[in-house]
Amino acid sequence: MDNQSPPNTRRVGLDFDGVIVDHTGHKIEVAARSGLRLEPRQTNTNLFHQLVSVDDYRPMAQVIYGEMTETAPAVSGAIEHLPLIPGAAFIVSARRALWQPSARHWLTSHGVFGVIPEARVFLAADERAKVQQVIQLGLTDFLDDKLDILCDLPPTMRRWLFDEYGVADELNLPSGITPVRSWADFIRQLTQG
Ligand SMILES: [Mg+2]
Numbered sequence: 001m002d003n004q005s006p007p008n009t010r011r012v013g014l015d016f017d018g019v020i021v022d023h024t025g026h027k028i029e030v031a032a033r034s035g036l037r038l039e040p041r042q043t044n045t046n047l048f049h050q051l052v053s054v055d056d057y058r059p060m061a062q063v064i065y066g067e068m069t070e071t072a073p074a075v076s077g078a079i080e081h082l083p084l085i086p087g088a089a090f091i092v093s094a095r096r097a098l099w100q101p102s103a104r105h106w107l108t109s110h111g112v113f114g115v116i117p118e119a120r121v122f123l124a125a126d127e128r129a130k131v132q133q134v135i136q137l138g139l140t141d142f143l144d145d146k147l148d149i150l151c152d153l154p155p156t157m158r159r160w161l162f163d164e165y166g167v168a169d170e171l172n173l174p175s176g177i178t179p180v181r182s183w184a185d186f187i188r189q190l191t192q193g
Helices: 024-033 045-051 054-064 067-071 078-084 097-109 127-136 147-151 183-192
Strands: 011-014 088-094 121-124 141-144 158-162 177-180
Touching: 024 054, 054 067, 067 097, 078 183, 088 127, 097 121, 121 127, 127 147, 141 147, 147 158, 147 177, 158 183, 177 183
Parallel strands: 011 088, 011 141, 088 121, 141 158, 158 177
Antiparallel strands: none
């Protein structure tokens, strides 16, 4: 027997919006056009939807997830840490057909397909389809910034809440969902577990 580690069987899924691509600045900018002043932490998806009505949100989403995505920066540390994910990494995102080209453009221009092959990137039509896709792929771990998505995933999966702004305490986090404050924190906990 050699002393090599057994093959890593981790299958780690990642959300895209708010985990890999950072819409903070764009959300602040677009909300300001409607007279709503937001602090960066209020752009967190779990809080944003408490502050912005569905009717106000629709036209905002149109630009944020459409053309604006292409100029959105990466979440701090995301690009640097993607290659450090143990096992196989996947991206599973809920993006309407109309908003998928901007996501693919962003992933291409940031070299993500060089780290996560395009065949492992799934853009689902809506959140329900996204959850189904994550389950179908048999992922062992999933990282998302939206608590509702993680709550819909099976408890056998290791579920990680990307919590850049530290809002987890305000969300009544169910047991089995682990908050991580940064990409470095995520990789550290993922590789320890
Ligand atoms: Mg997200």
